[in-house]
Amino acid sequence: MIHVFPAESRFSTDHGWLQSKFSFSFAEYYDPNNMNFGPMRVLNDDIIQPQTGFGAHPHREMEIVTVVLKGQLKHSDSEGNTGILKPGEVQRMTAGTGIIHSETNPSDTEELHLLQMWFEPNVRRLPPSYEQIAYDQTLLKNNWLPIVSNRSDQKVAHIHQDMTIYLSELEDGKSITFSQEKNRKIFLFVIEGELVLNQEHRLKRRDSARITDITNLDVQTDTGSFFMLIDLP
Numbered sequence: 001m002i003h004v005f006p007a008e009s010r011f012s013t014d015h016g017w018l019q020s021k022f023s024f025s026f027a028e029y030y031d032p033n034n035m036n037f038g039p040m041r042v043l044n045d046d047i048i049q050p051q052t053g054f055g056a057h058p059h060r061e062m063e064i065v066t067v068v069l070k071g072q073l074k075h076s077d078s079e080g081n082t083g084i085l086k087p088g089e090v091q092r093m094t095a096g097t098g099i100i101h102s103e104t105n106p107s108d109t110e111e112l113h114l115l116q117m118w119f120e121p122n123v124r125r126l127p128p129s130y131e132q133i134a135y136d137q138t139l140l141k142n143n144w145l146p147i148v149s150n151r152s153d154q155k156v157a158h159i160h161q162d163m164t165i166y167l168s169e170l171e172d173g174k175s176i177t178f179s180q181e182k183n184r185k186i187f188l189f190v191i192e193g194e195l196v197l198n199q200e201h202r203l204k205r206r207d208s209a210r211i212t213d214i215t216n217l218d219v220q221t222d223t224g225s226f227f228m229l230i231d232l233p
Contacts, residue, residue, distance in 0.1 A: 088135060179215060
């Protein structure tokens, strides 16, 4: 089953310094029928204004993944980790037994655009940890590029859940197929462009799809697309 969620169906909030779109229940948005998709709990599409951001705040028992689409993200946490995240990089933070962090836009002039996702871990009471990796953007072309996985190598951030996050950039007129085992789920999010799934479901920019009971997913584009696919238990 392929269930498409149009971009405009997301909850929208504007705090001046922050414009955000929520794909799942989060903060002031609560829908008991939209709490999660498998272990996936949050997908926020954020725009953060220059010299603003999220001050120090706590998390626990969550795997938090951040992908920067434009600008820079400055990270600092109570474990002593610091970093500047740019496009072509991904950040994974295990909140575990508890961590305090801040995330801000250090630029004086440029907006920060990012995607932040939360996943429930498959192990509780983990020690907090942080990881930032760069991926080769040239490998996105017409390919499934893993950037976060529990089956990680040196160029893939490790996550404490049976899942993998892929990015792909399909060129005009190209298609690609994703195959997975039975009884697993797929979450797909169009970052830019348009896609057609299994020759019948058309998705536009920032649309998403929650997919179950399908072992082979055909993804095709006429005009080109940059998108994310998450293989979930």
